[in-house]
Amino acid sequence: MSHRYRILALTAAATALIPLAACGEADAKADAAGTTGLTVVATTPEVADFARAVGGDHITLTQLIKVGVDPHEYEPTPADIKAISDAELVVENGVGLEEWLAPTISSAGFRGPVVDSSRGVALRPDDPHIWHNPQNARLMVGNIEKGLAAADPAHAADYAKNSAAYTAEIDELDRENQAAFDALPAADRKLVTDHDAFGYYVDRYRLQFVGSVIPSMDTSAELSAQQLTDLVAKIEATGVKAIFTESSLPPKTAEAIAEQAGVRVIGGEDALFGDSLGAPGTPEGSYLGAERHNTQVITAALAGR
Structure with a gap:
């Protein structure tokens, strides 16, 4: 079954996860208000980790794809549709890795911002595995910081501080990697x-x-x-x-x-x-x-x- 038709089928199932009291938009917002900080959904383990590092205590994060799951073959669940429906911000890897995301967002009725963390990355043809170059990871983190700050301006300074500290760690990783390969013939x-x-x-x-x-x-x-x-x-x-x-x-x-x-x-x-x-x-x-x-x-x- 294609992603599109599977997602349409899942939409009905997803409604079963939504309490009747939360069917209206006002009630959904009230549910979201019970969480701590900006409600963020991230697709992959990598972008979720970046969002966690930048957002810190100011966000409540839901990671859709669990560790060890192949993102190329991922099929969204009713819980994913519910999480996106309740989110204030969605973060994706981009570069076509999450082909299922756009129809899932549509099914969820989400109208908020979507951060494409790949913006500005020099891409290889049809290759979404951008995070394996730490210099790309820096750009991804910067894109996520901008998205969080735009959605939650009150904590923009904290997001910038967290992003700078994490980027320094990425740079150190890059130096370590380079030194390790330089030691090889x-x-x-x-x-x-x-x-x-x-x-x-x-x-x-x-x-x-x-x-x-x-x-x-x-x-x-x-x-x-x-x-x-x-x-x-x-x-x-x-x-x-x-x-x-x-x-x-x-x-x-x-x-x-x-x-x-x-x-x-x-x-x-x-x-x-x-x-x-x-x-x-x-x-x-x-x-x-x-x-x-x-x-x-x-x-x-x-x-x-």
């Missing part, structure tokens, strides 16, 4: 991943992208037999040391290719965070922690450790 900076989610990361740190197990940025694509054979040949020819699996994707195909090519598979606790973050409450449950994890795992494996 250029000939070892070769990457094979589950799917093509790390283009911005590869460009930022001047890596060689050899290929991916899923030959697309869309996780629903599959390798043909010829593509599989070609990828194994490229791995062997380029001297790639490992295939990196991702936390939100099954590792079976990557393991099969690695066995044929005679290289290591990096997975389990060392799986990369390509489309998601780690579990809440863990270091990898934040953007900064997940990106540090990725760099530490990649550089260690490429160094033969």
